[in-house]
Amino acid sequence: MKLKKIASLALAGVMAVSMLTACGNTISEPENPTAPVDPVDSSFATAVNAEMSSATKNVLTFGSDATLASVLNKVAGQLDSATLSRAFTNDGFVIGDDASDFRHLMGIGRDNSLTIAIDGSGDYNYTTPFANLNNWTWKHFTTEATSANTIADLIVVPGNLTDEGVAEYVATAAKELIDADRMPNDGVNSATDDQYKYDYTGSIACVKVNNLSGDFSAYVVGVTVTQTPTRVTNVQ
Numbered sequence: 001m002k003l004k005k006i007a008s009l010a011l012a013g014v015m016a017v018s019m020l021t022a023c024g025n026t027i028s029e030p031e032n033p034t035a036p037v038d039p040v041d042s043s044f045a046t047a048v049n050a051e052m053s054s055a056t057k058n059v060l061t062f063g064s065d066a067t068l069a070s071v072l073n074k075v076a077g078q079l080d081s082a083t084l085s086r087a088f089t090n091d092g093f094v095i096g097d098d099a100s101d102f103r104h105l106m107g108i109g110r111d112n113s114l115t116i117a118i119d120g121s122g123d124y125n126y127t128t129p130f131a132n133l134n135n136w137t138w139k140h141f142t143t144e145a146t147s148a149n150t151i152a153d154l155i156v157v158p159g160n161l162t163d164e165g166v167a168e169y170v171a172t173a174a175k176e177l178i179d180a181d182r183m184p185n186d187g188v189n190s191a192t193d194d195q196y197k198y199d200y201t202g203s204i205a206c207v208k209v210n211n212l213s214g215d216f217s218a219y220v221v222g223v224t225v226t227q228t229p230t231r232v233t234n235v236q
Contacts, residue, residue, distance in 0.1 A: 078098070117131070145187070151225055151227075152223065154220055159208060159209075166206065201225070
């Protein structure tokens, strides 16, 4: 069932004012005019950060990003009710082609997700980001990382929550990801024995969708997080 957007914490377009410089009786345009700038609505990111504990914010805080908001607006309305419902059984994470297409539009790898794991044969598999993997390993945000890496995920939040409730829901999810060691503080690369510390930066946006019959609604939250390693020392 196709969905239509009914609310969006997205962008508000503005026109840049051309600046003219007067010199005597001659008016000329500047050599390098400023390009129009679209302001980013940061209210949702601010609300989520306000709901996070100090310990969580020591690891990750969210900002706003124009590309994320734009892509989320395009993708959220294409998710059907079945996809959104299934997400609730995966800790709220959308798993499958819709999420892969979202990441592709974001300009990152289709499997750049906290839900991607590698099984014993080396194949990729989608699973809840809090799963006990046993013999599997996570592909992204590992303690072996030596270069920057960005993930993007879609998280579905119940549509009957208030704005404050949605922010609290996402803040709780961020805390649980950190508590589950999905965003490690440091690690040692097994190939070189170099020790690294990891910093994280995130962006977030939110759109509410509703099916045409009006009997199902949900918030779709788009999240990007970048892990940046810094080499500390060789442990040998």
